[in-house]
Amino acid sequence: MRIVLAGTGSAVGKTTISTGIMKALSEEYRIQPFKAGPDYIDTSYHTLATGNDSRNLDSFFMSDGQIRTSFERGLKTAKADFGIIEGVRGLYEGISPIEDVGNTASIAKALDAPVILIINARSLVKSAAAIVIGFKTLDPTIKIEGVILNQVKNKKHYLKTKEAIETLAKTPVIGGIKRDDAIRVEQRHLGLVPAVERENLLNYIEKWGEVIKENIDLDALIQIMKNAEKLPEGREDTWQEKNRKKVKIGVAMDEVFNFYYIENLEALKANNAEIVYFSPLHDEEIPDVDGIYFGGGYPEIFAKELESNKSMRKSVFKFYEDANPIYAECGGLMYLTKSINGKEMCGIFNYESQMTKKVQGLSYIIAETSKDNIITKKGDIFRGHEFHYSKVLLNGQKPEFAFKILRGKGIEGSMDGLIKKNTVASYIHTHVAACPQFASNFTQSAGD
Structure with a gap:
């Protein structure tokens, strides 16, 4: 009952799409949001979209057992139906050019979670299939079970790119988002502007949710989450409890x-x-x-x-x-x-x-x-x-x-x-x- 929304790189629209998905699904289900990596701002958007505090999962900070403990704590606290994890940067980007520490892939592995790959499809058709093939073959233990295309030009562009990926990369494309400056997010030197500062942000998030409902096959996304295997064994505490005095x-x-x-x-x-x-x-x-x-x-x-x-x-x-x-x-x-x-x-x-x-x-x-x-x-x-x-x-x-x-x-x-x-x-x-x-x-x- 979980999914990782990962990008091929930074600035592919992960936060807008992830937050929109969280908002759209929150109309019917209880969604517990998560963010891979050390981030405070994206989580504030998730929290506003779902009504549940978004939590960070980070393999530089946490062992696999702590990641699973933290994930389960989030689901239990929110009494959530699904856990949705927004990735950080590209799926494989971490502190090492070879290993997985600090990247989104490490979170997907620790949770044995299916992955939806988000691609900026501007000017891409067949090359988009090559990207998916590359991401799938680099580490076959990562379960990339769907693709979302962002920045598509029009319906024709979307359908051609979808055909390329599904035929050549053997991976379902569950939706595509057209280019629209209206759904971009304001940024400053540390990243996005925190939710607490943005007036009418909920209006933006509601719009993102509507865009998602119109362009993403949410039934297919839900089915992918439902098909996720049982969480792997192994749990570790995330903090010490020693103080007795109030x-x-x-x-x-x-x-x-x-x-x-x-x-x-x-x-x-x-x-x-x-x-x-x-x-x-x-x-x-x-x-x-x-x-x-x-x-x-x-x-x-x-x-x-x-x-x-x-x-x-x-x-x-x-x-x-x-x-x-x-x-x-x-x-x-x-x-x-x-x-x-x-x-x-x-x-x-x-x-x-x-x-x-x-x-x-x-x-x-x-x-x-x-x-x-x-x-x-x-x-x-x-x-x-x-x-x-x-x-x-x-x-x-x-x-x-x-x-x-x-x-x-x-x-x-x-x-x-x-x-x-x-x-x-x-x-x-x-x-x-x-x-x-x-x-x-x-x-x-x-x-x-």
Whole structure:
């Protein structure tokens, strides 16, 4: 009862088509959405389309057993009829030119899930069949059981390409989407604009759903999902559960800060944390909590508004001064520095954050803890990812760092994790499956 929607590469229309399929099927079924790879934005579209929190599946962060555990948890939580997984980049693109770690194929293998291949068919007919044959023969264990054509010129083009693929590649084509600028998605430097920021996004998603219903054979897609084999054996835990004391964790959640993995929050709850959401943009001060979690987002877009909310910034600084635990990732790190592009921020770390035109960090991360902190202990090795156009200007100063970067870039000199008192802030986005002690350590720190 599952499917992987994979592309031949980036920018073939995976998110629009996947979200449209999720929306169309949600009218009759309960759909649990998933996204392959480290992504916060596509998942926000899925969530809006289905009403269920989209979850990430990533073989760099997770073992096969953890992937299956996470997949089943999602289905169970949503009481879903089907699980639909949007791939990342091309089906086989990962961190290695040969192996499968970090790619969509690894997720399909771990779940033994059938794959629908999405192709940008612009100017292709017989060559589209060659593409399908190539994708199928590169790894015959991947079950490519259908094709969707995007960017077709007209019905004649669609039917000719469909005939080529079905005759030569022996693979059914279950639909084709005509070229239409109206269903393109607005983008910015980190990818698509998050759902929380886009006005009338639900109207767009409803339109995508209508386009899908008109152009995709959804009965054939459902049958492919129903024909999926039983999930393979082997399950592994995705987090530790050690904290016994009840605590309250404040989670920044608004237009600015909304990059969170749902399982990180679930792991906090499993460690006796009550999640209290608040808005650094709109609220006057932090809530009455024992610890604060600042996720990533786009604080640079809202720097003026964040600067104007002086009472919130003072409240955060006092929380830090009182030695309460604060954990911040990427955009959260920027908010805790002195300023963002000259706009005053919280000032816990006396350095400026500055946006640049070029990407400063884009990588999976492997980090080793060099100093005990609220989420890891010295010697711990964990994984994450970084994706940012900003940099923290240390100007020759030598701050205390919590993490040594073994793979990736970090803040400076292969170091990351600014640390002061019980506050840790880094460019590393963590997933609890790749840092299973995160939630238990954080909640224990909040309870001390």
